[in-house]
Amino acid sequence: MYLKARKIKDRISGGWVQLVLVFVFVLPLGILASLLYKSWLIMQTTGIGDLLFSSVWRPLAGEFGFFPFIISSIWVTILGLLITAPICLFTAIYLTYYGSNRLSVFMRPVIDILAGIPSVIYGVWGVLIIIPFTGRFLAPLFGYESTGFSIMAGGLVLAIMLIPFILNILIEIFRTVPVEQYEASLSLGATQWESIKHVVVRRSFPGIVSAFALGLSRAFGETIAVLMVVGNVVGVPENLFQPGYPLPALIANNYGEMLSIPMFDSALMFAALILLVVVVFFNLLSRFVIIYLEKRQ
Amino acid sequence: MMRRIFKIIEERFFYGLMLASTAFLVALLLFIVLIILYKGLPSLSWEMVSQTPKGGYYFGREGGLLNAIIGSLYLATGAVVIGLFISLPLSLAMNVYFRNNKKLVNAIRFVLDLLWGIPSIVYGAFGFTIMIYLGIKTSLLAGIITVSIFILPIMVRAMDEIMKQVPLTLLESAFSLGSTNTEVAFKVVARQCFPGIVTGVLLAFGRGIGDVAAVLFTTGYTDNIPTSLMDQTATLPLAVFFQLGSPIPEVQSRAYAAALILTVIILLISVVTRFLSRRYYKTSIK
Amino acid sequence: MNQPIISIKNLNLYFGKQHVLKNVNIEIPQNKVTVILGPSGCGKTSLLKTMNRLVDLHENVKISGQVFLDNEDILKDNVDITRIRKKMGLLSQKPSPLPMTIFNNVAYGMRINGIKRKRKLRPLVQKHLIEANLWDEVKDRMNDPASRLSIGQQQRLCLARGLAVNPEIILADEPTSALDPLSSTIIEKQFVELKRDYTIVLVTHVLRQARRIADYIVFMYLGEVIEQGPANEFFENPREEKTKAYLKGAFN
Ligand SMILES: Nc1ncnc2c1ncn2[C@@H]1O[C@H](COP(=O)(O)OP(=O)(O)OP(=O)(O)O)[C@@H](O)[C@H]1O
Numbered sequence A: 001m002y003l004k005a006r007k008i009k010d011r012i013s014g015g016w017v018q019l020v021l022v023f024v025f026v027l028p029l030g031i032l033a034s035l036l037y038k039s040w041l042i043m044q045t046t047g048i049g050d051l052l053f054s055s056v057w058r059p060l061a062g063e064f065g066f067f068p069f070i071i072s073s074i075w076v077t078i079l080g081l082l083i084t085a086p087i088c089l090f091t092a093i094y095l096t097y098y099g100s101n102r103l104s105v106f107m108r109p110v111i112d113i114l115a116g117i118p119s120v121i122y123g124v125w126g127v128l129i130i131i132p133f134t135g136r137f138l139a140p141l142f143g144y145e146s147t148g149f150s151i152m153a154g155g156l157v158l159a160i161m162l163i164p165f166i167l168n169i170l171i172e173i174f175r176t177v178p179v180e181q182y183e184a185s186l187s188l189g190a191t192q193w194e195s196i197k198h199v200v201v202r203r204s205f206p207g208i209v210s211a212f213a214l215g216l217s218r219a220f221g222e223t224i225a226v227l228m229v230v231g232n233v234v235g236v237p238e239n240l241f242q243p244g245y246p247l248p249a250l251i252a253n254n255y256g257e258m259l260s261i262p263m264f265d266s267a268l269m270f271a272a273l274i275l276l277v278v279v280v281f282f283n284l285l286s287r288f289v290i291i292y293l294e295k296r297q
Numbered sequence B: 001m002m003r004r005i006f007k008i009i010e011e012r013f014f015y016g017l018m019l020a021s022t023a024f025l026v027a028l029l030l031f032i033v034l035i036i037l038y039k040g041l042p043s044l045s046w047e048m049v050s051q052t053p054k055g056g057y058y059f060g061r062e063g064g065l066l067n068a069i070i071g072s073l074y075l076a077t078g079a080v081v082i083g084l085f086i087s088l089p090l091s092l093a094m095n096v097y098f099r100n101n102k103k104l105v106n107a108i109r110f111v112l113d114l115l116w117g118i119p120s121i122v123y124g125a126f127g128f129t130i131m132i133y134l135g136i137k138t139s140l141l142a143g144i145i146t147v148s149i150f151i152l153p154i155m156v157r158a159m160d161e162i163m164k165q166v167p168l169t170l171l172e173s174a175f176s177l178g179s180t181n182t183e184v185a186f187k188v189v190a191r192q193c194f195p196g197i198v199t200g201v202l203l204a205f206g207r208g209i210g211d212v213a214a215v216l217f218t219t220g221y222t223d224n225i226p227t228s229l230m231d232q233t234a235t236l237p238l239a240v241f242f243q244l245g246s247p248i249p250e251v252q253s254r255a256y257a258a259a260l261i262l263t264v265i266i267l268l269i270s271v272v273t274r275f276l277s278r279r280y281y282k283t284s285i286k
Numbered sequence C: 001m002n003q004p005i006i007s008i009k010n011l012n013l014y015f016g017k018q019h020v021l022k023n024v025n026i027e028i029p030q031n032k033v034t035v036i037l038g039p040s041g042c043g044k045t046s047l048l049k050t051m052n053r054l055v056d057l058h059e060n061v062k063i064s065g066q067v068f069l070d071n072e073d074i075l076k077d078n079v080d081i082t083r084i085r086k087k088m089g090l091l092s093q094k095p096s097p098l099p100m101t102i103f104n105n106v107a108y109g110m111r112i113n114g115i116k117r118k119r120k121l122r123p124l125v126q127k128h129l130i131e132a133n134l135w136d137e138v139k140d141r142m143n144d145p146a147s148r149l150s151i152g153q154q155q156r157l158c159l160a161r162g163l164a165v166n167p168e169i170i171l172a173d174e175p176t177s178a179l180d181p182l183s184s185t186i187i188e189k190q191f192v193e194l195k196r197d198y199t200i201v202l203v204t205h206v207l208r209q210a211r212r213i214a215d216y217i218v219f220m221y222l223g224e225v226i227e228q229g230p231a232n233e234f235f236e237n238p239r240e241e242k243t244k245a246y247l248k249g250a251f252n
């Protein structure tokens, strides 16, 4: 009797486990399918080429050109990544190769908390600090006029949000470099920095690339913080101090009107689809970069 | 000689940069927290945390954020509970039930990595289409479901990390005593990894409570505290987001108060997580 | 005995509270193979790493005493560590080729030290690969990643890489423990060859290996030097009880 009960318990929970497994494999397909399904209409009527490369954005007239949004997204992402890259690299190297254990123990929670701060808080902070900084200081410095709400502000806020994300991956990667190689380089008379440059960085190169690819895909989808500082003006920005309107912001700002304008919901789902495709692409890329480059080493 | 001097300069230069960026990180955290405190503290009052918005609230009259606080707690708790029902079996599947099927386990990890990378706004959009499809209105329930899907990979990752470390010998000895898969999973592994599971839950709770993009489409927004799953609900991040956009300074300052409350919640979670994992690493055998 | 190339005076080393090297005094003769013997954990690796100051990388290290190399105390704060390290090639237990091609592995040290031209590098790389008895095996695959070599070849590559910076001393920490017997023999033979031009300090667990190639022996136990002297004396007439026990295999 007792044995039977155990068996039944095992059955039931085993069944649930299998169900969950199926769910996990179906979920990504479901997301893709639902976005495809919803954006099918607009892809049919406007054509993917026009959607991606037209700059005419007049939802009321049924014209949906995503080019300005795509460009804004690309600008903000690249800018954020460029600003964050050196900070992450230097900090990761410092913490793994120069700093004391005590410093690592101290920095762990600092990084974790930075990673845990919700993006809306970064947004508030960006509005309070980054906006005036960009508008009153950076823009004049480069000879532009700007309210502060700009691609630059978006890039800066993004850069700061990316730091803990990328830094954590990088530290992990540098930890896996064998000490023996580092020591070997040192005992050939190389300085610490030379050893890091030629051995550590080189050896972790695939990892570094993939960390930044992951960061890129994270940056591309970041919504609220960027939305709050980027200005949200439709148009192809001519310089970094003009406002932009990235894809996630477009979706987030217009969900309200989505159902009241014909095709608009389809258009926004198309934007989500672009996000999904780009993000998944870079995630896969980061995976393959690691596999490919590691084979070559 | 020149070369040596150049080398020393290079070494010093990069050392300086490294030191600077590390210091920058610490300064940054302090700066963010201090600004939120500085802006939020003056507008934080008992009224803020104990009352829902009253008439004229959005023109600066009385009322507080209780609707958003409670809404956020409901939302994150609900999402974590649902998430637990999926993530725990899933991580147990990877580490107990199917641990010998490397291909399957790798495939699961791969899919989870993919899901982990998908931005929350896409989950929001997905949740929205599902909502429409099922004919549910914007509600606490819709938000809970969306957020639970969004935090799923976060929870599984945290649990999987811990369960991977359960020594094989422990599993083997449990199996050799004639335990079923389920018994090993829930009595041995889940118990052994309990602090890790809690950590994963807290992490996911923090993510869930802080996210805007996933709930923007699905929860709606209301001044009332939800009384059923089908009610709309406010959340703290949404309260920050909406009120910051207001031109009225009193309303804006409430955005700061909401931001402060949210930050405090996140910091609390972080402290508890740290405390738990420290205890855990002390007691578990490496 | 001729003038020692390294003399270690009253060396003490602490990792935190742990006293790892206790009042160590050693004289290492020039152009000889000095073998450091001792049971596991007695501080052999630590001793080597003190000599080329790789211990600096660790935290909470306390060192006192002196290590003279060419009459210069290398433990002083103001010495140029990179110059000291260059004088001593290090061969570790597990071969650790750098993550680059075979050619670049050997060229690495020379490039660091300012020889940049490929035209100049090529003959030097060849010379050192020959010195390490590896040239014939790799001459057609100089641009392969070093990690594709066999373990034994990798270790000889590391030797060539170390020789390329013209060290005076080769510090070898159980260099053959990861190798098959054949590769070990090759390395051993190479050491005997090399002692004409270099001084070799070898840490090993293999007594037979020590018998085969050692000229001078240092025997350590729990951080202390128990006995040191010319190899034949050491093996024929060990003075200390501990040494006798060790030679009988009591600690293994
Ligand atoms: N980085 C370190 N921190 C703390 N203690 C250390 C460190 N490195 C070595 N030790 C300790 O110093 C002592 C000597 O270690 P060492 O590696 O020098 O021994 P060894 O003679 O080389 O041993 P083996 O033959 O096993 O290689 C050991 O007790 C070891 O635990």
Ligand SMILES: [Mg+2]
Residues within 6 Å of the ligand: C044, C045, C046, C173
């Ligand atoms: Mg050793």
